[in-house]
Amino acid sequence: MSHSPDTDAQGGSEATLGSYSVGFILAIILTAIPFAVVGFGLLPRPEALITVGVTAVIQILVHLYFFLHLDVSREHLANTMTGVFTALIMAVLVGGTIWLFYSLNYRTMMGGG
Amino acid sequence: MATTDAAAHDGIRAEASQGTVVNFGFWLYLMSDVIIFSMLFVAFVNLSTNYAQGPTGQELFELPLVFIETMALLISSLTYGLVMICLRQGNTKWVQGWLLITFLLGVGFVGLELYEFLHLAFEGYGPQRSAFLSSFFTLVGTHGTHVTFGLIWILVMVGQVAYKGLTPAVASRLTRLSLFWHFLDIVWIAVFSTVYLGGMYR
Numbered sequence: 001m002s003h004s005p006d007t008d009a010q011g012g013s014e015a016t017l018g019s020y021s022v023g024f025i026l027a028i029i030l031t032a033i034p035f036a037v038v039g040f041g042l043l044p045r046p047e048a049l050i051t052v053g054v055t056a057v058i059q060i061l062v063h064l065y066f067f068l069h070l071d072v073s074r075e076h077l078a079n080t081m082t083g084v085f086t087a088l089i090m091a092v093l094v095g096g097t098i099w100l101f102y103s104l105n106y107r108t109m110m111g112g113g
Numbered sequence: 114m115a116t117t118d119a120a121a122h123d124g125i126r127a128e129a130s131q132g133t134v135v136n137f138g139f140w141l142y143l144m145s146d147v148i149i150f151s152m153l154f155v156a157f158v159n160l161s162t163n164y165a166q167g168p169t170g171q172e173l174f175e176l177p178l179v180f181i182e183t184m185a186l187l188i189s190s191l192t193y194g195l196v197m198i199c200l201r202q203g204n205t206k207w208v209q210g211w212l213l214i215t216f217l218l219g220v221g222f223v224g225l226e227l228y229e230f231l232h233l234a235f236e237g238y239g240p241q242r243s244a245f246l247s248s249f250f251t252l253v254g255t256h257g258t259h260v261t262f263g264l265i266w267i268l269v270m271v272g273q274v275a276y277k278g279l280t281p282a283v284a285s286r287l288t289r290l291s292l293f294w295h296f297l298d299i300v301w302i303a304v305f306s307t308v309y310l311g312g313m314y315r
Contacts, residue, residue: 020194027187031302035183038310039176045314056306060299067190067295075133079140086144090151097152101159 023066030059132285139289143296146259150300153255154307157248161308162315165243170312173238175229179309182225183301186260189218190298197291200284208287209274215294216267219260226257249308256304259297266290 034052037043043051064070070080161170192215199207230250233239240250270290273283 017195017198020191020198024187024191024194027190031180031183031187034306034310035176035180038313039180049311049314052306052310056302059302063190063295063299063302067194067298068292078137082141082144086147090147093148094151094155097155098158 019066023062026062026066027059030055030062132281132288135285136289136292139292143292146296150252150255150303153248153252154303157252157308160244160248161312163244165245167243167246168238170245170249170308170315173233174309174312176309176313178225178229179305182222183305185218185222185225186298186301189215189222190295192218193291193294196287200279200287203279205274205279208279209271212267212271212274216264216271219264219267223257223260223264226253230254253304253308256297256300259300263290263294263297266293 034055037048037051042048064083070076070083072080192211196208196211196215199211230253233246238246240247267290270283270287273286277283
């Protein structure tokens with residue numbers, strides 16, 4: 001049992017110590033930055049929130065690429081395409097709901113408190 | 114001899130494509146989980162300032178604790194990567210070793226989360242205190258439940274590797290567990306960014 005067909009079919013062939021290490025180091029850096037910015041109060045509110053958001057998105061992409069091996073190669077295309085479709089649905093649901101509630105709070109003057 | 118080789122080769126190919134289909138099905142499950150989590154996130158974001166005169170996230174959250182939780186889960190992602198590498202090398206002992214290390218890191222994560230939850234509940238800031246805390250416990254608790262089931266799955270796989278060895282079926286299950294475990298780490302990135310770090314500025 002030196003070579004499993006199943007591990008080759010999904011995420012096995014590219015899974016090397018090198019790729020995992022690169023992903024891990026990038027993830028550590030992308031975690032340390034937002035925690036440092038927020039924990040030590042390095043930036044004012046808007047810039048800090050933008051930093052948290054941007055590093056989170058980049059880190060999710062790092063995880064998808066280095067840990068889940070999601071890319072546009074032929075064998076992973078089906079997964080990637082359903083992932084893109086899910087992202088579209090998510091954008092409609094999340095964006096739509098936040099918009100709706102923001103508008104509702106605004107019109108009824110029932111903002112959080 | 115050539116024909117049996119060809120037949121064996123076809124068998125491996127059939128198995129490989131079946132593995133791809135099974136993994137794709139599991140991937141679709143994960144995508145439906147993404148939708149569930151995204152709705153829980155939306156609920157949290159919409160309710161995150163409804164404190165009902167109760168405490169805010171800034172008053173409740175302890176960032177060092179969250180940072181340690183994050184590191185435990187991140188390192189466990191790396192150690193699960195090592196499980197997959199040892200699996201390809203056919204190294205049964207280290208597949209089990211890294212699975213157990215991944216398990217311990219996951220237990221550390223869930224333990225810290227339980228400590229945080231119980232601490233909040235004993236202080237009187239349980240899910241019933243405000244809409245903010247209800248949505249907080251629902252979102253973070255759902256993720257924690259996923260991790261707990263992942264831990265059970267890891268233990269089951271340690272047993273399967275011990276009793277069955279690294280058969281193609283076991284290897285296939287380990288591949289899906291890998292997808293699940295890395296997926297939970299991705300959800301946690303969204304949790305610590307939205308709930309904890311974002312919560313410091315609400």
